[in-house]
Amino acid sequence: MRTTVPAKKTTFSFFDYKWKKVPAWAKTTEEMYRQWYLERYGYGTLSGLKKFLADKENVLEAGCGLARDSKMFAELNPNANIVAVDQSPSAIAVAHKTLKRFKNCRVVRGDITNFRRYDARFDFISCDQVIHHTPSVERTLGHLLRKLKRGGILNFSVCRKKNKYRDFADDRIMEWAATKSPEEIWQFAKIATELGRALYELGIDNVRFEGRTYPNLQRFIHNNVFRCWYDPTINFALSVSSNYDWFSGNPRFNSKEIRAILGKLPPHKILRFHEDDATISVVLKKLY
Numbered sequence: 001m002r003t004t005v006p007a008k009k010t011t012f013s014f015f016d017y018k019w020k021k022v023p024a025w026a027k028t029t030e031e032m033y034r035q036w037y038l039e040r041y042g043y044g045t046l047s048g049l050k051k052f053l054a055d056k057e058n059v060l061e062a063g064c065g066l067a068r069d070s071k072m073f074a075e076l077n078p079n080a081n082i083v084a085v086d087q088s089p090s091a092i093a094v095a096h097k098t099l100k101r102f103k104n105c106r107v108v109r110g111d112i113t114n115f116r117r118y119d120a121r122f123d124f125i126s127c128d129q130v131i132h133h134t135p136s137v138e139r140t141l142g143h144l145l146r147k148l149k150r151g152g153i154l155n156f157s158v159c160r161k162k163n164k165y166r167d168f169a170d171d172r173i174m175e176w177a178a179t180k181s182p183e184e185i186w187q188f189a190k191i192a193t194e195l196g197r198a199l200y201e202l203g204i205d206n207v208r209f210e211g212r213t214y215p216n217l218q219r220f221i222h223n224n225v226f227r228c229w230y231d232p233t234i235n236f237a238l239s240v241s242s243n244y245d246w247f248s249g250n251p252r253f254n255s256k257e258i259r260a261i262l263g264k265l266p267p268h269k270i271l272r273f274h275e276d277d278a279t280i281s282v283v284l285k286k287l288y
Contacts, residue, residue, distance in 0.1 A: 014248040015133075017182035019066065019090035022241045027098075028234055030068055037069065037128065040281035041155050042272045046076065053077040056123040060085065062112040062144060063130030067095035067105075073126075074102040083122075085110045113140045121149040129279065132158040132251045138261045145266060148286040153271070157281040161252040162223065169226050170252070177247050189244035196222060196230030196239065223277055255280060 019025075034046070043049040053059070053076050061070045064084035074082055082105045084095055092109045099105040110117055112127065113134050125144050134140040137158065144154055161167050177185050199218035207214040214220040222228050229242045255273070258280050262270065272283035 014182050014185070014244075015065075016088040016090050017186070018241055018244060018248075019088055019094065021186065021244075022237055023066070023090070023094050024235075025066060025238055025241060027066075028238060030071075032234075033068060034072055037072075040157065040274050040276065040279065041283055042274065046072075050076040053080065053124070056080050058122045058124075058149075059083070060122045060125045060147065062115070062125055062127040063133075064095055064107070065091050065130075067091075067098040067107065069126055069128060070095070070105055071098055071102070074099065074105050078102070078104055080104060082106070083108060085112055085115060087111055113143060115143070115147065121152065122147055123149055123152050125152070125154045127154070127156040128281075129157050129159070131156050132253065133249075137253075137258075138264055141261065142265055145268065145284070145286055150286055150288060152286045154284045154286070155281070156284075157279045158258060159246075159250050159252045160275060160278060160280050161254045162277075166224055166226070167252065170246070170250075173227075173247055174249055177249065182244075182248070185248050186240065186244050189240050189247055192226075192228045192243045192247070193230055193236065193240045195226075196228035196243075197232075197236070199228065200230050200232060253280060258282065 038044055038046065038049060043052060053073060056077060057080060059073055059080050059082045061067065061073070061082070061084045064070055064086045067084045070082050070084040073080065084099060084105060084107045086092055086095065087109065089109065092107055095107045099107055108117060112130070125148060127144060131137055131140050141156065148154060196218050199221055200216060202217055204217040205215060207217050207220045209220060214223065218228065218230060227243055227246050230239045255275060267287040269285040269287055270282065271285055272281070274281045
């Protein structure tokens with residue numbers, strides 16, 4: 001299966017378009033993503049993350065988007081110096097609004113693959129659901145590790161490969177999308193989301209397949225056959241934006257590929273390696 005990353009300029013234009021379409025994404029989905037973050041990185045609760053952050057003086061959110069996670073970090077440790085970095089002007093504009101009441105936060109437009117603005121090293125870097133969009137996961141991880149203090153912690157996640165059927169369909173659609181504009185991909189994502197909604201509204205629940213139970217038919221199709229994410233609890237456009245993200249060029253990895261990349265990095269310790277249906281999430285400790 002391929003893990004090719006779209007050209008950086010193209011990827012940037014896709015994301016900038018998305019943030020213009022759904023500027024309320026972070027606010028609307030905040031609670032959902034907070035719980036997911038706590039689960040994937042092993043903190044369990046906000047109290048667990050607060051305890052982890054208590055002694056962190058300098059924190060970087062690399063690829064902050066609308067700065068949802070920086071807001072969470074600032075709430076849990078108001079004494080930390082928090083830097084939120086992203087390349088998208090649209091995202092940065094919203095991030096400024098998100099963080100304006102936090103005196104300990106700075107929002108910076110920058111490239112996380114070559115972030116040179118700060119000489120200071122960070123105690124903690126979070127790069128959640130971003131690094132797979134960079135031209136080289138290995139080089140970006142190496143760069144972020146160099147930005148850590150010795151003993152510092154790096155959280156990152158990549159999108160996970162599914163199975164040969166879903167991955168095959170994803171690859172074919174992404175090959176088509178590589179020649180299309182953000183507007184054209186958004187329209188296709190709307191159609192995929194309409195399919196997800198139609199499947200959900202069939203009311204076919206508790207679907208069992210090969211020893212696993214899915215909450216409904218929509219989730220089974222989405223996980224195994226074709227990307228058609230739909231969440232009835234959020235605005236329809238937010239489900240569209242999730243599918244848009246995926247189709248606009250979303251490299252995926254399996255655990256073997258990520259462990260091979262980690263094996264090429266400078267000395268570090270893997271504190272957590274977590275897989276779920278959507279992601280592979282890793283916590284690293286810098287040893288040099």
